[in-house]
Amino acid sequence: KAGVTQTPRYLIKTRGQQVTLSCSPISGHRSVSWYQQTPGQGLQFLFEYFSETQRNKGNFPGRFSGRQFSNSRSEMNVSTLELGDSALYLCASSQKRTNPVTDTQYFGPGTRLTVL
Amino acid sequence: GDSVTQMEGPVTLSEEACLTINCTYTATGYPSLFWYVQYPGEGLQLLLKATKADDKGSNKGFEATYRKETTSFHLEKGSVQVSDSAVYFCALANSGYALNFGKGTSLLVTP
Numbered sequence: 001k002a003g004v005t006q007t008p009r010y011l012i013k014t015r016g017q018q019v020t021l022s023c024s025p026i027s028g029h030r031s032v033s034w035y036q037q038t039p040g041q042g043l044q045f046l047f048e049y050f051s052e053t054q055r056n057k058g059n060f061p062g063r064f065s066g067r068q069f070s071n072s073r074s075e076m077n078v079s080t081l082e083l084g085d086s087a088l089y090l091c092a093s094s095q096k097r098t099n100p101v102t103d104t105q106y107f108g109p110g111t112r113l114t115v116l
Numbered sequence: 117g118d119s120v121t122q123m124e125g126p127v128t129l130s131e132e133a134c135l136t137i138n139c140t141y142t143a144t145g146y147p148s149l150f151w152y153v154q155y156p157g158e159g160l161q162l163l164l165k166a167t168k169a170d171d172k173g174s175n176k177g178f179e180a181t182y183r184k185e186t187t188s189f190h191l192e193k194g195s196v197q198v199s200d201s202a203v204y205f206c207a208l209a210n211s212g213y214a215l216n217f218g219k220g221t222s223l224l225v226t227p
Contacts, residue, residue, distance in 0.1 A: 004159075033213045043205065045214040056212035090159055092215075100213045101148050102167040107160040 001027060004093050004108035012114045018079040021111045025072050025093030031055075032074040033105060034066060037088040046089075049074055078113075086115045118143040122206045122218035129196055129225050137191040137221045139180075139206035147210040149173075149182050149189040154203045154220070163191075163204070196225045 005024045013019050025032050033056075034046040045058040049068035066076040072093075078085055092105035122139045129135060141149065148167040152160040164173030169184035180191045189206060206218040 006159075031213060033215075035215075042219050043207075043215075043217040045216075048213040056214055058214060092160075094213065100211065101146070101209050103209075103213075104150075104162055104165060105213065105215060106162065107152070109159040 004091055004106055006089075006091050006108040006111050008111060009109065010112045010114075012116065013081050014116050015081055015083060017081050018077060019081060019113060020075055020077045021089055021091075021113070023074045023076075023091030023093075023108060025074070025091075026095070026106055029093035029095045029106070030072050031094040031096075031103075032068055032072065033092045033094070034074070034076050035090045035092065036060075037090060037110070038086075043090075046076065081115045083115050086113060088112050118147070118208055118210050118216050120206050120208050120216055120218040122204075122221055124219070125203075125222035127221060127223050129223070131198055131225055131227055132195045133225075135191070135193040135196045135200075135223070137204055137206075137223070139189045139191065139218060141187050141189065141206075141208050143187075143208055143210050145210060147208045149180070150207040150209070150215070151178070151180055151189070151191050152205045152207060152217075154205065156202075160205065196223075198225050198227055201225045 031050045033048040048056040068074045088110045090110045092107045094103045150165045151163040164175045166173040166182035172181045203220045208216045
């Protein structure tokens, strides 16, 4: 079974631009979560989608948004990019949503975003 | 709120040495605990997990026991290899799908 895939793997943008990142979950997985990883803040939860609906949201500004499609693929968008948005953005998928506490999240390789 | 604290790195060990990476947590209720590993340039891979007190997770020679009385989930391996060099993250799940991660511990194993 193929793992979680993320595209693109690397991205360079300038301040003020917007960016869209894509995530394809493991086949059959219906929950997709996004995380931001930076050297200073570590790994931080952005949001989670299930059945095309955002179910949980972390403490990030409204510039960060996402969506999920009927095939469970997900995109996240960052508008008006700032230098501090430079990070590795990780997507994770889970098979079911019966028990979020015990379900395992499987991570993709991430998209490295650099904002100049 | 919930939090995870793990020992700062980097940790440098010789091949075949014993490894312990400490992880303690603060949480209400009954969280699940995870160890993830990140190799250079890659995403996170699940190493092991435990979903209730006294559970022991194990994988690839690594072990960790969920100790509710000491709120700990220390990662151990009896004999490390060069290929174990990576960053290790302790994480907690207590509600929703928001994993709460520690800062990560970098491990370097030398031949």
